[in-house]
Amino acid sequence: MRPEERRGLGAEPVPTLEVIEPGIATTVQDQGRMGLAALGVGRSGWVCEEHARAVNRAVGNSASAPVIETVGGLVLRANAPCVIAATGWVAPRAVRVNDIVEIGPRRDGLWVYVAVAGGISGDAMLGSLSEDTLAGLCPLPIVAGGCCGIADASVVAAADIVAPPQRVSDRLYVHPGPQSARFSSASTQLASATLTVVASSRVGIRLGGADLASVAWDQMPSQPLIPGAIQIPPDGQPIVMGPDHPTTGGYPVIGVLGRDDLSNLADRPPGAKVQMRRAASEVAPDGVVG
Numbered sequence: 001m002r003p004e005e006r007r008g009l010g011a012e013p014v015p016t017l018e019v020i021e022p023g024i025a026t027t028v029q030d031q032g033r034m035g036l037a038a039l040g041v042g043r044s045g046w047v048c049e050e051h052a053r054a055v056n057r058a059v060g061n062s063a064s065a066p067v068i069e070t071v072g073g074l075v076l077r078a079n080a081p082c083v084i085a086a087t088g089w090v091a092p093r094a095v096r097v098n099d100i101v102e103i104g105p106r107r108d109g110l111w112v113y114v115a116v117a118g119g120i121s122g123d124a125m126l127g128s129l130s131e132d133t134l135a136g137l138c139p140l141p142i143v144a145g146g147c148c149g150i151a152d153a154s155v156v157a158a159a160d161i162v163a164p165p166q167r168v169s170d171r172l173y174v175h176p177g178p179q180s181a182r183f184s185s186a187s188t189q190l191a192s193a194t195l196t197v198v199a200s201s202r203v204g205i206r207l208g209g210a211d212l213a214s215v216a217w218d219q220m221p222s223q224p225l226i227p228g229a230i231q232i233p234p235d236g237q238p239i240v241m242g243p244d245h246p247t248t249g250g251y252p253v254i255g256v257l258g259r260d261d262l263s264n265l266a267d268r269p270p271g272a273k274v275q276m277r278r279a280a281s282e283v284a285p286d287g288v289v290g
Contacts, residue, residue, distance in 0.1 A: 044244055179254050191277060202244040225248060
């Protein structure tokens with residue numbers, strides 16, 4: 001049900017952002033669903049946490065408020081006065097009733113985040129508004145003709161813009177994975193390779209440029225996965241798990257990227273080059289050890 005359909009007779013319309021064009025890979029995201037992996041429910045949540053938190057701070061929201069995540073092409077119409085911020089904008093914008101807001105692609109990265117002062121409202125699913133594109137959990141779909149409710153459109157005072165962190169290096173640091181010792185040759189190759197982003201989605205990032213099939217692949221029982229886990233499928237091209245990754249998988253995991261490096265990688269468009277290097281720490285993030 002659309003947010004505006006919940007109002008009673010004679011009540012004031014619920015403030016909303018109407019979706020004119022849904023754009024590319026557009027979803028609503030927040031921190032995600034924590035602690036449900038044992039039930040087969042992934043974490044999901046925003047791909048680039050720093051960018052999402054930055055646009056929330058820009059409009060005076062809590063850093064963890066739900067935002068819209070897109071690759072671009074999103075067109076919205078405001079059905080109430082509000083303040084909106086988006087990745088790449090110089091400052092938040094005051095929007096009037098019936099104003100059209102166009103969110104284009106970024107020149108310096110892949111993902112764009114949109115926050116509205118007062119926050120996006122909706123009915124949470126398993127404690128989150130995040131859409132899980134792999135599992136099909138979708139509390140608040142972004143479709144043409146649909147609407148996003150604004151939790152409190154009376155919030156109009158925007159905070160100073162907080163620029164998202166700037167990318168300082170093309171290097172990504174690989175921590176040991178569960179199969180690092182078993183496939184030591186492949187692990188060594190991966191930790192010194194220059195790779196190319198072949199394809200990217202919320203589920204995972206496929207990399208090219210290092211054929212690890214002859215030294216790494218082996219049929220294995222399924223094992224738990226986390227965001228940032230680096231799997232080596234039979235074709236030898238690494239796949240890095242994103243926030244909508246499957247909770248288990250049967251390919252060797254020979255390395256893991258930390259949260260910041262995963263965000264760095266996920267924000268790079270296809271064709272971008274990255275340098276893999278071995279992390280100084282022998283303990284991988286989120287408790288995974290080699």
